[in-house]
Amino acid sequence: MRFGGSEDPHYVFYPHNFIWHIPVNTDRPGLYIHVPFCLSKCGYCSFYSVSSTHLIPEFVQAVVNEMVFYKETFPSFDTIYLGGGTPSLLSVSQIDDILKAVHNNFNIDQHSEITMEVNPGDVSLEYYQQLRKLGINRLNIGIQSFDDAILKFLGRRHTAREATAAIDHARKAGFKNIGIDLIYGVFGQDIKRWAKTLQKALSFAPEHLSCYQLSLDKQTSLFKRYQQDSLPMPSEDQALDFFKTTSRTLTQADYIHYEVSNSARSDSLKSRHNMKYWRHVPYLGMGPAAHSFDGENRWWNTADVEAYLKTIDEGKKPVEKSENLTKEQLALEALFLGMRTKDGIDLEQYKTRYGSDLLMEKRQTINELIKNELVGLKDGRLYPTLAGMAVADSLALI
């Protein structure tokens, strides 16, 4: 075993003697790697994935090659996120290859948050132990529910029992930062039934909990099923009830409900990688369909594994499209992203970055929103209340 014995991730020795400078964002960018393979497609999921797992070896090589394109423009990161798809379909050595290449091509801060998404159905205790040795220090487990009927309805290939085992194994392997994904608002799931799943999740005291309301893109199979069988989605009031009940439950359990769908046990346990999205910090995405943002431009890779492999093979960037964002577009993004988070936006910083003085320009509306307890103003920040967070999209349109 290459990593035998050592408890510490071996990447801490990589240097990080560089200066990263982006005029508008002082934070370092995050690195995302999309692993677009799934054994089966969950009915609600619209992320890009394919079941052709025989392409995985080629994919790993292609991602490694893709890094070369960005080593100059994105020299350093302090978060790495392996998402999907199902990254846990990759073998330990394939993940090792990817992470090694990351360290070879970029400067990775020694205190980086390195997250991997895992499917509770796939993973053995040993696999978890190996992941830890590769330097992965945060797991995001796609539990979705502790209710077998709901899991089946959603098209998940694991059971509640496997979900429990997955968390136990992760703990046993020594992971100190575990995130759990759950879904609510599923057909047949009332608040009481949802509360059971939520309580079960809390019993593991995960460091991080993502609770998503089920939302279905038109191309998903579950959407078609809802349509065919005329299944109801929660009404606006029911959705709000789910949202508020979830928030209340988690807050009472001492979690910080810091983003629409995300809660953490402490500030330092928030998903540092995902926070970059909401705080408009640059990120580099690699792999098919991955998106990137450098503070002014956003571009995305082709959402087709074979085209992705071929383009990289030809020595070209697999970018499908890119857009240059105007100041107005950046301002709108910053606002709708900021209003998703408990901390909201720093008005002074917003003014400096986007040239828009919200307090001056929208005084009357903001006053009305404060009066209606949708937003608050404190320490120079405009932040949404819980009710405000529920209408974050509209808050962005003030």
Next chain:
Amino acid sequence: MKNIRNFSIIAHIDHGKSTLADRLIQFTGVCNERNFQDQMLDNMDIERERGITIKSNAISLPYRAKDGKEYILNLIDTPGHVDFSYEVSRSLASCEGVLLLIDAAQGVQAQTLANLYLAMEHNLEIIPIINKIDLPSADIDRVLEEIDSELGLDPDTHIKCSAKEGTGIEDILEAIVLRIPPPNGDAENPLAALIFDAHYDSFRGTIIHCRVFEGTVKSGDIIKFMYNGTTYKVEEVGHFLLTRTKRERLSAGDVGYIIAGVKTVADVRTGDTLTLQERPCSQPLPGFKEVKPVVFASIYPIASDDYQDLADSLDKFKLNDASFIYEKDSSAALGQGFRCGFLGLLHLDIVQERLEREYDLSIILSVPSVRYRFTLKDGKVIYVDNPTHYPDPAEIAMGEEPYIRAAMMLPERYLGTVMKLCMEKRGVNSNMNYTGPGRVELSYEMPLAEVIFDFYDRFKSVTQGYGSFDYNIIDYRESNLVLMDILVNGEKVDALSQIVHRDRARARGLNACDRLKEEIPRQMFKIAIQGAIGGEIIARSTISAFRKDVTAKCYGGDISRKRKLLEKQKAGKKRMKMIGSVSIPQSAFLAVLKSDND
């Protein structure tokens, strides 16, 4: 002059006037297939899209008749809507004959009659044309019967055609030559030319469209407008082929244009007589009338920064629409704007659409109003067309509102519902005439304000499109008037205020609140809408807040998609007016005039 024929086509709306004009143009070969486009005479996009003619237009068609001689057939197109009946009368005054177009399926309609009467007033030769004979529902025998009984014309004089398929066109051209008399007049007499239209050309200024009755005009002449005595030097005269074509002179009998350095079309009055300063004619041609707007509304820019743009655009717009008037106005709720006068609601609609389309402006129109007359206790008489200027109720001795006489034609089976509708609209002094088996001509006297208030839409709806409607303003009549305000979240929106009959106030208030509830999108907080007279709330509705709209996930790949969605919504919101902290869409201001009991 013997080889000139001046004629017009008159018809009820949709009976195929523009299509027939197109066929005549094609047949006489003024334009080749290549640059032909449907509705040649309807220059504006808006005219083509709505299938109506807003402005008059003229074209000279060269035609070699079967007698072997060359003729010039001047076709003067006329607007086809009740809002523009004066313009129609001036165009007709420029002709010696008309083609009276009747839809073979629909038969004689209200405007067919109204137009026939106009043509008869001008002693014009009338050639009845039965159009759309290709339709499966065509009923030619019935139409012939109607020509006889309802129009009092000799049915044997008719010509059948299908403008759509191009049949019967030559028969029509021959009839124009043979039956419409050539113009009278003497080219040696003092000049008398009737202005029937004018349009603005950004290079040449105002282009005057006229029919010369007596005398001759050529470039270099000093012409005089008889209405106000202003004089101009003629730069160019000519006639209308597909484009303006310069000629040396226009003489008695001719239809053509004059360019004389007139800056705006507002300096030219349709119906005025042009003569020569040197040798004027003794009196103007008859029938001149100053057109007065009857419907008033204020226009505001949605973004107050656009005020100057709006002002400039109105200036330019006015150059080409003499019947549109405006002056500065301001609203507590909507800021700086303009009070505008229109010939009717269609005219208002067209102006709004043209301002938005041609000048790329986002505007809000206040609730349209008619012009009311108030006699105050001190004996002063004032006219109020803007609810903002409603006098202090304690000072009012008497209020009056304009009345119209509505002329309607409809199949008998709709008589009951139409009479009910007219009564609901405070109609009085009805008159009824059976013009043929199963057909009724109905007239009512009604307040103009009630006609503006969605009468036409509901009339069309209750008669399922088979009824036709026309109106004339008759006089002012005493009426118990009050001012009804609308409050949105406790804030008075003066642009939504209306002057209404007291007996109607509550119903109108409820209707306005309901319509606004439908038109104003839900927002992040509850919105109260109230109707009030003085301090008294007479109607109320509430728009509930929406409570959840945020999407569950938003990570790297979702951001652009989400932003695009929000940008779309934001663009939609930009077309709304912020009043206090409530966004009110443009449609809300006109919607309060519509009722939902169709």
